[in-house]
Amino acid sequence: xxxxxxxxxLRIVVRLGLGFLFLYASLDKIxxxxxxAEVIYNYRLLPVELLNICAIIVPWIEAxxxxxxxxxxWIEMSAFMLSGITVFFIVMIISAIAxxxxxxxxxxxxxxxxxxxxxxxxxxxxxxLAGGIYLLICHNSEKR
Amino acid sequence: MDISRRTISILxxxxxxxxxxxIFAVIFNGLSPNSVPLITPYRIVxxxxxxxxxxxxxxxxxxxxxxxxxNLHPPEEIDLETAYKHFRNYTxxxxxxxxxxxxxxxxxxxxxxxxxxxxxxxxxxxxxxxRNERIIAYCDGEDCSQSIDLAVRLSEIGFNDVYFxxxxxxxxxxxxxxxGIGDIP
Numbered sequence: 001x002x003x004x005x006x007x008x009x010l011r012i013v014v015r016l017g018l019g020f021l022f023l024y025a026s027l028d029k030i031x032x033x034x035x036x037a038e039v040i041y042n043y044r045l046l047p048v049e050l051l052n053i054c055a056i057i058v059p060w061i062e063a064x065x066x067x068x069x070x071x072x073x074w075i076e077m078s079a080f081m082l083s084g085i086t087v088f089f090i091v092m093i094i095s096a097i098a099x100x101x102x103x104x105x106x107x108x109x110x111x112x113x114x115x116x117x118x119x120x121x122x123x124x125x126x127x128x129l130a131g132g133i134y135l136l137i138c139h140n141s142e143k144r
Numbered sequence: 145m146d147i148s149r150r151t152i153s154i155l156x157x158x159x160x161x162x163x164x165x166x167i168f169a170v171i172f173n174g175l176s177p178n179s180v181p182l183i184t185p186y187r188i189v190x191x192x193x194x195x196x197x198x199x200x201x202x203x204x205x206x207x208x209x210x211x212x213x214x215n216l217h218p219p220e221e222i223d224l225e226t227a228y229k230h231f232r233n234y235t236x237x238x239x240x241x242x243x244x245x246x247x248x249x250x251x252x253x254x255x256x257x258x259x260x261x262x263x264x265x266x267x268x269x270x271x272x273x274x275r276n277e278r279i280i281a282y283c284d285g286e287d288c289s290q291s292i293d294l295a296v297r298l299s300e301i302g303f304n305d306v307y308f309x310x311x312x313x314x315x316x317x318x319x320x321x322x323x324g325i326g327d328i329p
Contacts, residue, residue, distance in 0.1 A: 074157075
């Protein structure tokens with residue numbers, strides 16, 4: 001009984017924490033899509049023509065994940081999307097580090113100061129991914 | 145329900161959600177004061193035999209307000225603040241006239257590397273650029289003159305909105321303005 005309670009509270013903390021984080025991370029990017037497009041450009045992974053459309057859509061996907069986790073609706077789908085998008089972010093950051101790019105991460109805000117791509121960012125994203133997978137597993141085991 | 149069916153079901157829901165969110169995002173972008181074009185506009189710059197696409201990250205408002213003007217004048221010096229204003233508003237192309245090695249180790253963000261010696265003035269120079277495009281050439285700072293040389297040469301062959309930023313990379317770096325490292329793809 002105690003174990004179930006611990007999981008119950010941990011799940012709420014993880015869900016609300018990740019929800020807040022994703023909603024917060026999306027705000028700057030939604031307001032300034034041009035700046036975010038420039039951040040994506042610096043990763044040198046996408047064709048130039050697609051930079052703006054990615055900068056328009058990706059922040060809204062983050063916001064959608066954040067809002068649904070905060071509100072406690074579509075949790076399984078949101079956790080799945082969160083895990084998928086976080087894997088994508090991890091790959092992008094590692095690829096930038098591997099190519100020696102000293103660029104703004106664009107992870108949580110568009111402020112260049114102190115947010116350059118680094119292994120610290122990768123570790124943060126791995127924790128976020130772990131949170132997303134935890135929510136998915138909890139939700140599935142609850143349904144069985 | 146087994147795990148694989150469940151995963152496919154979540155995947156389908158996620159794709160649908162991404163589709164709906166994308167439509168909403170595009171509509172929101174259309175209504176936002178900081179709206180940007182869906183397809184990123186870009187300029188093509190030719191250096192030697194290579195074509196380089198330089199994206200223009202202007203908002204729709206900036207594109208309307210800062211149209212490139214047809215001002216006919218010989219190259220002029222431009223100061224740091226004016227150069228930065230043009231940088232911020234995407235109203236000029238910055239050309240780094242230093243060596244490729246210097247460019248790689250640090251340059252004005254979004255600048256194109258065109259060392260003076262790389263341009264072949266016996267052929268058409270920068271054919272993809274309009275002769276009315278605003279160009280700001282720079283080099284290391286007050287100890288170098290390639291920026292002036294390039295500005296003058298471009299002016300001579302018909303570019304009519306050319307400037308040289310004499311303070312160059314040194315002054316830009318000291319001011320802490322946006323910088324880039326490495327090659328432009």
